Amino acid sequence: MNSLWLSYENIKNLDYKTDLKGSINCDVTIIGGGIFGVTCAYYLSKLGYKTVILEKFTIGSRTTGHTTGKITSLHGLFYDYLINSFGKKFAKDYLDVNEKAIENIKNIIDENNINCDFKYQNNYIYAKSEEDLLKIKKEINAVSSLDYNCEFVSKTSLPFDTLGSICFKNQAQFHPLKYLEGLCKSILENLGEIYINTTVTDVKNDGDNYITFTPDAKISSKYVIIASHYPFINFPGFYFTKLYQSTSYLIAIDPKKTLGNGMYISASEPYLSFRTATYDNKELLLIGGMGHKTGYTKSENETYGKLEEIAKKYYPDSDILFRWDTNDCISLDKLPYIGSYSSLMPNVFVGTGFKKWGMTLSNVAANIIVDKIQEKENKYEYLFNSHRLKPLKNIDEFKNMLVDSSNSLLFRKLETSNLDFFEIPQNSGGIIEINNEKVGVYKDNDGNIHAIKPICTHLGCLLSWNDTDKTWDCPCHGSRYDFDGNNLYNPAFKDLEKYDL
Ligand SMILES: Cc1cc2nc3c(=O)[nH]c(=O)nc-3n(C[C@H](O)[C@H](O)[C@H](O)COP(=O)(O)OP(=O)(O)OC[C@H]3O[C@@H](n4cnc5c(N)ncnc54)[C@H](O)[C@@H]3O)c2cc1C
Numbered sequence: 001m002n003s004l005w006l007s008y009e010n011i012k013n014l015d016y017k018t019d020l021k022g023s024i025n026c027d028v029t030i031i032g033g034g035i036f037g038v039t040c041a042y043y044l045s046k047l048g049y050k051t052v053i054l055e056k057f058t059i060g061s062r063t064t065g066h067t068t069g070k071i072t073s074l075h076g077l078f079y080d081y082l083i084n085s086f087g088k089k090f091a092k093d094y095l096d097v098n099e100k101a102i103e104n105i106k107n108i109i110d111e112n113n114i115n116c117d118f119k120y121q122n123n124y125i126y127a128k129s130e131e132d133l134l135k136i137k138k139e140i141n142a143v144s145s146l147d148y149n150c151e152f153v154s155k156t157s158l159p160f161d162t163l164g165s166i167c168f169k170n171q172a173q174f175h176p177l178k179y180l181e182g183l184c185k186s187i188l189e190n191l192g193e194i195y196i197n198t199t200v201t202d203v204k205n206d207g208d209n210y211i212t213f214t215p216d217a218k219i220s221s222k223y224v225i226i227a228s229h230y231p232f233i234n235f236p237g238f239y240f241t242k243l244y245q246s247t248s249y250l251i252a253i254d255p256k257k258t259l260g261n262g263m264y265i266s267a268s269e270p271y272l273s274f275r276t277a278t279y280d281n282k283e284l285l286l287i288g289g290m291g292h293k294t295g296y297t298k299s300e301n302e303t304y305g306k307l308e309e310i311a312k313k314y315y316p317d318s319d320i321l322f323r324w325d326t327n328d329c330i331s332l333d334k335l336p337y338i339g340s341y342s343s344l345m346p347n348v349f350v351g352t353g354f355k356k357w358g359m360t361l362s363n364v365a366a367n368i369i370v371d372k373i374q375e376k377e378n379k380y381e382y383l384f385n386s387h388r389l390k391p392l393k394n395i396d397e398f399k400n401m402l403v404d405s406s407n408s409l410l411f412r413k414l415e416t417s418n419l420d421f422f423e424i425p426q427n428s429g430g431i432i433e434i435n436n437e438k439v440g441v442y443k444d445n446d447g448n449i450h451a452i453k454p455i456c457t458h459l460g461c462l463l464s465w466n467d468t469d470k471t472w473d474c475p476c477h478g479s480r481y482d483f484d485g486n487n488l489y490n491p492a493f494k495d496l497e498k499y500d501l
Contacts, residue, residue, distance in 0.1 A: 002322065011180060016058075017193060021216045022218075025221065028373065029221040029223070030227050034227065036354075039365075042187055045191065053194045055194065056228075059184060064358070072102070091146055115182075116175045116182060118173075122167050124165040132266075136152070143166070224349070249304055255283075259276050273289055298468070340387070368381050438454055440454030440485075453498075458477060
């Protein structure tokens with residue numbers, strides 16, 4: 001089963017190109033056709049910049065096509081953290097710019113008549129324990145001190161009791177792929193070009209311009225925007241030392257009963273998230289959560305199984321129609337990196353680390369970068385400075401990340417396998433040793449063996465087998481591959497070496 005959003009076929013029928021060969025020129029090259037890249041292209045092509053999007057797969061098919069699609073400035077319990085870490089002005093600006101992004105998205109939808117199931121909703125974070133209730137009350141104090149009108153609510157339309165919630169009004173939900181379709185139509189009308197199935201392999205400086213390389217073409221432009229989710233250029237930038245990925249799971253159910261209003265997320269881990277969505281004239285319920293660091297795989301029972309248990313408990317007659325998962329990038333201080341990619345690459349820009357709140361943050365990022373290209377000041381740019389060095393308040397997370405990376409690079413390569421080649425059950429996989437070489441194998445339902453070299457093509461970490469999704473996942477930086485070794489997620493962009501056994 002795939003994502004509910006990716007079942008929307010119309011977005012595939014626009015006038016994309018696939019056969020980029022030779023050399024072309026444009027003003028701005030955008031690498032990646034998720035919500036961030038497409039939003040940048042939307043604004044820039046409207047301003048008259050000749051804009052080219054290069055997308056490795058199809059538009060919106062990665063993280064954006066697997067999101068929950070809540071458009072909100074309530075990014076978990078975040079404002080107390082922001083005030084304590086960076087001060088009140090900083091927290092207020094973060095809140096204001098995300099509220100502005102909700103307005104921007106609504107304006108784009110209205111101006112372009114985009115039919116994307118946009119619906120204003122209240123957004124709640126609920127408490128199920130006394131400890132969580134204290135956190136909620138603290139957050140309400142923090143948000144109120146920023147002159148924002150949030151509310152404490154004791155009753156919700158969730159199917160279980162809570163001890164209370166923080167509520168932000170006038171937040172929203174939408175269908176992310178229908179929204180991207182509307183943006184892409186505008187980009188194409190404004191003479192932007194969108195190349196799909198086109199992988200970028202490098203970006204190099206060439207005098208006043210940059211050359212972006214694909215296997216068959218060179219694109220020359222003054223500006224480049226790296227909108228590839230996790231940046232794939234390691235040096236300069238060094239984003240691989242300051243970003244990790246986290247995977248979460250979603251199911252969409254037909255609850256067979258009428259649902260109330262609102263979007264919800266729990267105050268503490270394991271986070272559980274709820275929202276409604278329309279599909280085939282029915283109102284579905286999306287239940288998400290069970291997140292973990294990408295590459296540290298959990299069993300199906302601990303992921304989809306837990307979500308399905310919740311569905312069956314509260315909606316016993318429900319049918320599960322879709323299930324999917326995806327990963328998002330998280331920085332060590334929990335703030336995105338938005339702005340110039342590196343001081344060594346002026347006019348190359350990045351937006352990443354949206355920490356599972358990229359619907360508004362991608363709009364914020366696009367506005368900051370579009371202003372930078374126009375050499376206009378943006379008063380929110382300082383919040384997300386992409387060159388900041390020290391994740392001061394999150395030093396433990398930083399240490400953990402370094403330990404994880406070095407474990408995977410050095411020690412995990414010495415692990416011995418516990419899988420016997422002749423006894424691999426069907427539909428299972430893992431790492432075995434053949435002639436002192438580590439080999440990643442998956443036996444499919446027909447008994448065919450799919451074998452790969454289980455070393456990530458990004459920085460050489462040993463991959464983990466993900467038995468839930470039948471993918472090879474990297475515990476260092478979150479790259480993912482299918483069981484045949486085809487690359488699915490950044491920062492790696494090359495496939496794994498395949499073996500014929
Ligand atoms: C489970 C989950 C639920 C979420 N729910 C919400 C939510 O409710 N609200 C919210 O605000 N946010 C949410 N988010 C976060 C949000 O979905 C993401 O932050 C956002 O979609 C990221 O968009 P993007 O454009 O940066 O990345 P993507 O959508 O991943 O786009 C990047 C694109 O770049 C392409 N690419 C990569 N490398 C190359 C290359 N070398 N050459 C060419 N193209 C390349 C990829 O194929 C991809 O299409 C959620 C995230 C997760 C994981």
